[in-house]
Amino acid sequence: MPTLDAFLADVRACTRCAAHLPHGVRPVFQFHPHAPILIAGQAPGARVHASGVPFDDPSGDRLRTWLGVDRDTFYDATKIAILPMGLCYPGTGKNGDLPPRPECAPTWRDAFMQRFERLSLVIVLGQYAMDYHLGTGKTPLTQVVERWREHWPATLPLPHPSPRNNRWLVRNPWFEKDVLPALQARIRAILTPNPKESR
Numbered sequence: 001m002p003t004l005d006a007f008l009a010d011v012r013a014c015t016r017c018a019a020h021l022p023h024g025v026r027p028v029f030q031f032h033p034h035a036p037i038l039i040a041g042q043a044p045g046a047r048v049h050a051s052g053v054p055f056d057d058p059s060g061d062r063l064r065t066w067l068g069v070d071r072d073t074f075y076d077a078t079k080i081a082i083l084p085m086g087l088c089y090p091g092t093g094k095n096g097d098l099p100p101r102p103e104c105a106p107t108w109r110d111a112f113m114q115r116f117e118r119l120s121l122v123i124v125l126g127q128y129a130m131d132y133h134l135g136t137g138k139t140p141l142t143q144v145v146e147r148w149r150e151h152w153p154a155t156l157p158l159p160h161p162s163p164r165n166n167r168w169l170v171r172n173p174w175f176e177k178d179v180l181p182a183l184q185a186r187i188r189a190i191l192t193p194n195p196k197e198s199r
Contacts, residue, residue, distance in 0.1 A: 004033065004115065011108055017088060017101040027087035028054050031112060035081035036120040036190050039063070040129040042084055042160065043100040049089035054082040062161035067123075068184035069191075079191055083112055085128045096164070100128050120190050122155045123183075130157050142172065148179055153186055 002010070011027055018025050028044040039055075047057040055063055055074070064074050074080055086100025087108065109132065122133055130136045134151060136144050144157045151157065159165050159175070169175060 007111065007115070011087070014087070014107070016103050016107055020090075020101060021088055022091040023049055023089055025088055026052060028052055028089075029084065029087055030054055030075070030077045030080070030082040031115075032077040032081060033115045033117045034078050035116070036118050037079060037187065038081045038083060038116070038119060038122045040083055040085070040122055040124045040133055042126040042128055043086035043097065044084060044089045045097055046089060046092075054084070058163055059161045062163075066158070066161060066180055066183065067187050069187065073191065081116070083109075085109070085132060105132060121153065121186060124155060124157045126160045142168070145175065145179070152182070156183060
């Protein structure tokens with residue numbers, strides 16, 4: 001297995017999908033093998049592609065609120081890894097951003113997952129990540145999220161935190177009432193140092 005630095009350099013230098021990326025190649029992710037939490041997303045949007053910072057947009061603001069963490073914690077790679085199913089911005093289509101490029105996950109996903117050493121929680125955002133991590137196929141997102149306890153506490157499926165899902169949140173008040181408090185408590189338990197381990 002390549003060293004971590006060599007592996008990450010290979011990922012950042014990847015051009016496998018270049019011919020299909022109208023805005024160019026720019027893998028955006030956050031990774032450290034000691035991170036106990038993984039956010040498994042879809043693909044970067046235009047703003048994130050421009051900044052190179054994952055979830056540096058309104059979706060990220062809402063996601064941090066859902067998790068109950070501040071920006072410093074969120075962007076600490078030793079605490080939270082962020083790996084979209086497609087590492088580069090795929091561009092837009094008639095109905096918003098295009099799906100993650102299908103070449104990306106088979107090329108890099110398993111190699112990333114094998115490098116985690118302390119992973120305790122995978123937060124899964126959106127259909128493509130749910131299918132990979134949970135094998136849900138085309139099961140409606142609402143149904144997957146409603147059955148979140150089936151995967152708890154190792155994995156949690158969530159709707160994408162995009163403002164485009166405001167109507168979904170209004171129609172499904174149980175999500176903020178039941179799911180988010182459990183998620184925030186789990187995050188606190190994972191990230192709070194255990195005094196016994198520091199002795």
